[in-house]
Amino acid sequence: MSAIATAYPKIEFTDEKLKNGLRLIMSVERLVPIVAVNLWYSVGSRNEAPGKTGLAHLFEHMMFEGSAHLKKGDHFKHVQSMGGQNNASTSAVRTNYFEWAPSHGLETMLWLEADRMGGLLEALNQETLDNQRDVVKNERRQTSENQPYGTWIEETTNNLFAEGHPYHHTVIGSMDDLDAASLKDVKAFFSSHYAPNNAVLSIVGDFDPKQAREWVVKYFGKIPANKKIPPTPDTEVPFDLGGEARKSIRDRVPAPGVFISYRSPADGTRENDVMTVAGAVLSVGFGSRMYQRLVREQYAIQAQFFTNAQPGVSWSAAFGVAAPGIFNEVLETEMLKVIDSLKTEPVTDEELARAKAQLESQIIARFSTVASRADSLSENASLFGDPGRVNDQLSELMSITPEEISKVASEVFTKENRAVITYLPKPAEVKDKRKGR
C-alpha cells in the first residue's frame, strides 16, 4: 500500500540553546491568530526519593500559587482575562506547563513562566502548601479511590516494577507521603530540578520569532543555570517479572474488570513503534481484533489496549469490563487469546492497512493544534534530544511489518512478563456488616 496517502507539510522550527542552557524551539504557523507556549521540565515522579512520592505533582500545583511578581491565582487571572487557557501536567518523566492564547498575549505568557522559573521561592509559604496538599489529596480520591476500577494503574505499576524502581509508584503519590511533604521538601525539589538548563521552551503559532526571542532573553535570560541537575535514574529492566503477578480485588464495581499488563519496549525505539501499530491492530476502532472478538462476541462491554510509552521501559495494558453474565475467568481467557493471537496469527495486509490508516489520521489530527505541536516539540527535544522526530514519526510507523509485530509480541506477551489485576463486585455479606444508621 502507499504508505502516506496525504502529503502534509513538515513542521518547520528553529532550535537553539540560550546561554543559561534553556532550549528554545520556535515554530510559526499563521492559520489562526493564536500562540501556544509549552515549558517542559525534565523532572517527574521517577525523580522522587523514597518516602517522597507525589512530590513532583504536588510541586506542579505550587507553581500556580504565586512567585516574585504574582499572587496566588494570578496565573489563571492573567491568562483567562485575555482569552487564553493554561494548565500543567506531571508524568513519570516530565512536568510541562502550557498556555495558549490569542497572539497578542505571547509576551505575558512568557513573563508568567519566567516569573515562576526565576522567582518561585519568594512566594512559597505553608498556607498555600497546605491548601494545595488538600486539593491534590482530593484529586487522588476523585481519580483513584472513589472510582470503580480506579486503582488499576497503581496496582499495575506496583506489580510490574519492584519497590524502589522509579516507575513502581504512581505520579499522584501516596496519601502518607503527601501528608508528610514539607515546605523544605518543596524548596529542595525546586532547587534541584527547576532551572533553565533542565527545560525546553516551545513556542508555536502566529508570532514574530525575532520579537519572541528578544522577550525570551529578556524574561528568562538572567535566570542562572543549575550545574548540578541530578542524573536521570536508570529504569531499564528485562521483559520478565520472574513469574506472572496476580491480584484480585473486591471493590464497588458492578461487573468484573480484568487488567492484563506487560513491561514493553522503551519509548524512542523501533520496537515501541511496533507496539504502537500492534496496539492499533488490537484495539483502535470497531474493526480491531479486541472489538470484533471481545465486544461483538459479547464477552465484554468494553475492551481496550494501550501502551504507556516511557524511556527505559514502557508498559502496555489490555483491559476489559465483563458483559452481563460473563465470569472474570472467561473474560481473562478470551482477552489472552486475542493478545496472544499477535504471536501466532500473522497480521493480514488488510488489518495492517486499517491500523496504519487510523494511526495516520490520529497523527494528522494531533498536529492540527498549536498546543499539541508545542507539546510534541518539547517532548521530543527533552526525551530524545531531537524535536525533528515529530516529522519522522509517521513514516516510521508506516514502515512497520507484520513480521516485526509477531517478533515483538513474542518477546513481550509472555506469562513471565505479565501482571493480571482483577476487580470483582463485593459480595452481599460484606455490605451487611455495615454499622446501622
Place this chain on the structure above:
Amino acid sequence: MMATSTLVAKRPTNGAPKDWDFPGFTRTRLDNGFQVMSAHAPGRYMGTAKLIIEAGASNEEGDQGGVAYLAARALTEGTGRHKGGTFVQAVERLGAVIFASCGYDSFTVELHVPLDRMEPALDLLAEAVLDPEFSGKDIDRLKLERMGGIMQEYSQPTSRAEIAFRKSIYSEDSLYARSPMGDYASVMNLAKGKVRKYYERFATPPASTLVVSGDLDGFPLVKIAEKLFGRWKGKEPERSTGHNADAVKRSFVLLVHREEAEQSQIEIGHVGVPRSNPDFFPLLLMNGALGGTIDSRLSRKLREEKGFTYGVRSGFVQRRQAGPFHVTTAVDTKVTTEAIGEAIEVIRSASADGFTQAELDIVKGFYVGIFPLQFETPDAIADGLGTLVTHRLPDDYWATYRHNVESVTLDQVNEAASKYLRPDHLAIVAVGDADEVKDGLLEANFGPVAVIEDPEAGQPPIH
C-alpha cells in the same frame, strides 16, 4: 543567593488583539429539502463532516426511552451493501472514523477523515444513513451493552449523581428526568423492531443537514451531496416536543448511599432556561464568573481557599427546553456539609448582591479572547455550524457573538443572577457515605434529607 526578584522583569502589557472571524460558510438546500453547509478552513488536512438529523431523545415516545440511542449505535454496525463488521472495516481502511450519537435535541452521524479521502468516506456515511442494516442480532447485543453501561453509570459517582439529580429536579413523567440514551427498564423492554421504525420516521432529507469543514479548496461538496443524498426521499416528520415539569418546590437533600466512599460527589441546582432564552449572553457571563471558569467564585472558595475539592464547575445546560442549572463537585467526605453550605452561600450571594465590574471584565475578556482558540480545528468549526442548526440560530450568530458578549452590562449580569438563580429551590444531591454525612446534613438544615440505597452490585438499578 541573589534576590530572585531581580531575575525577572515586571509584567508587560499586552499588544492589541488581531482580527479574526468565524470562517465564512455556505448553506444550500437540495430539491428534497436536504441541507448542506460548509466552511472552508485553509491548511486543515483532517476534515470533519456531521450529518445532523433533527430528531433525538426528545422525539421518543414515552415507553421507548433509548430507541434513538440504539438507532445511533446500530447505524454503523452494518449496511445493505456492507453487512456485519465489514462496514467498519471499509470505513477504517480509509483512515476514517464514523460514529453516530444522539442527545435530547439531535441525532448526529459524525465523520473524521483526511480530506483526500473525504469523498469515498462520505459515500460510506451516506450508505449508513440511507440503508442501515439494523440487524436483530446487533440490536440485541447493543441493548445488553447499554444495560451493562447503565450499571457502570450507577457505580460511578459522577454519573450516579447526575442520574439522581435529573430525577430530582424534573417530575417523574418528564423527558429530561430520563437519560437521552435510555434507562435500564426502557432499554430492556424495547422491541428491536422499534429501532428501524423510529429511524425511518425521523431520518428524512428535510430534517437533515450535512455540515462539512476542512481545507475544501476545489472540493465539489454540493455536487457530491447531490449525488449521494439527492435520491433520498421523505417528508418533514411530525414531532412531539416532550413534556418537562419542574419538581422542586423548596430546597431538599437527596443522599445516595455509597458505602465507605472516600468523597461525596455533589450536584446542586434546579431547572434552568431553554437555549432560546433572550438573556443568553448575560447568563453566559454570569455563570462564567460564578463557576464556569477556573478563576470563578466557586473555584476560588471551594478549591483555592478551602481545599475541599480538586475542582468545581457550574453551568446552564443548553437544550431546546429548559435544561438544568447545576454546580458539580467532588469533596472529601468529612467536609461534605461545609462544602455544600459554602456552595449554596456563593449562589445566594450572587443572586442577592451580584458581581463586581472587575469580575465581569475578566470573564468578558475570556469569552471574547478565546473565540479564535475555540475554532482552531475543522471539528470545532463544524460544531459551531451544528449549533446554528440544532438551536435554529441566525446565520450571523457567530459574526455578532463577540459584540454581543462585549455589550453585556454589569446590571444585566446581576439581573440575570437574581432572576435565574434560585437559592431556596435547590435540589442538593450527594453520592457518598450516608453513615458519615447524614447527621451533619440534618443539622445544617438545608432542607429535608432523604437517603436512597442502590441494589447490590450486579443487580439492575431501580431508583
